[in-house]
Amino acid sequence: MGLAERIGTLGEAGHAPLYQRLQEALRGAIEQRVLKPQDALPPERELAEDFAVSRITVRKALDGLVSEGLLTRRQGAGTFVAGRVEKQFAKLTSFSEDMVARGRSPRSEWLVKAEGTVTPDEALTLGLSPGTQVYRFHRIRFADDLPMALEQSTISGFGLPGLDTVDVSLYTALEAAGNRPVRALQRLRAVLFSKDQAALLGVAAGAPGLFIERRGFLEDGRTVETTHSWYRGDAYDFVAELNAL
Numbered sequence: 165m166g167l168a169e170r171i172g173t174l175g176e177a178g179h180a181p182l183y184q185r186l187q188e189a190l191r192g193a194i195e196q197r198v199l200k201p202q203d204a205l206p207p208e209r210e211l212a213e214d215f216a217v218s219r220i221t222v223r224k225a226l227d228g229l230v231s232e233g234l235l236t237r238r239q240g241a242g243t244f245v246a247g248r249v250e251k252q253f254a255k256l257t258s259f260s261e262d263m264v265a266r267g268r269s270p271r272s273e274w275l276v277k278a279e280g281t282v283t284p285d286e287a288l289t290l291g292l293s294p295g296t297q298v299y300r301f302h303r304i305r306f307a308d309d310l311p312m313a314l315e316q317s318t319i320s321g322f323g324l325p326g327l328d329t330v331d332v333s334l335y336t337a338l339e340a341a342g343n344r345p346v347r348a349l350q351r352l353r354a355v356l357f358s359k360d361q362a363a364l365l366g367v368a369a370g371a372p373g374l375f376i377e378r379r380g381f382l383e384d385g386r387t388v389e390t391t392h393s394w395y396r397g398d399a400y401d402f403v404a405e406l407n408a409l
């Protein structure tokens with residue numbers, strides 16, 4: 165089935181130029197998820213035929229959506245729906261909340277879900293005495309079917325009543341236990357993915373990523389979470405609002 169059939173023809177809408185109407189139709193299809201992140205668009209020639217417009221009109225419509233960041237062009241491969249997610253860097257939200265806010269479905273593949281005793285590094289970060297119990301959660305985090313990040317969280321033992329209270333969202337489980345962090349410190353740096361990391365994320369070894377360390381605190385100042393996240397560089401835009409002093 166052609167794209168025009170799936171998302172409707174362009175109609176007459178307000179005498180706007182054809183390329184704008186095509187843009188609106190494509191934008192709508194992306195918002196309604198008829199076209200999903202990473203979907204390939206049909207070739208321009210096919211789109212032109214399908215919507216009964218010229219190739220120049222198609223090109224102009226796509227150019228606009230590419231500069232808006234809704235579509236990306238990959239050399240030699242065509243035009244794709246962009247998979248980028250914008251994340252507010254200054255808000256203490258969870259991965260699941262970020263995804264739901266963008267109409268995506270959060271999902272995780274578990275690599276480690278275990279109880280153990282704190283390592284010397286974790287003891288220093290979490291401010292715990294040696295021998296204290298912690299929970300470890302290592303996950304591949306997906307938005308729909310797209311792998312977005314690798315995450316390794318260690319939660320202080322007092323934070324959760326048990327391992328199995330964590331399902332899709334760690335923060336939901338912490339919240340239910342009355343121990344969701346209310347403040348966090350974060351550090352971010354650029355990295356290149358190792359072969360193993362790249363394989364888990366479905367990117368090429370050496371592809372760029374963002375490494376983020378988060379330490380989450382409770383109201384009383386205790387550290388409840390330390391998480392290392394490796395986000396795909398091509399999937400996330402971190403956005404921060406800055407105020408003059």
Ligand code: 16G
Nearest residue numbers: 258259260333334335336376378391
């Ligand atoms: C985010 C946090 C991470 C937290 C996770 C909880 C960043 C950089 N990291 O990925 O620290 O553990 O959300 O997500 O934002 P969840 O509640 O969906 O499991």
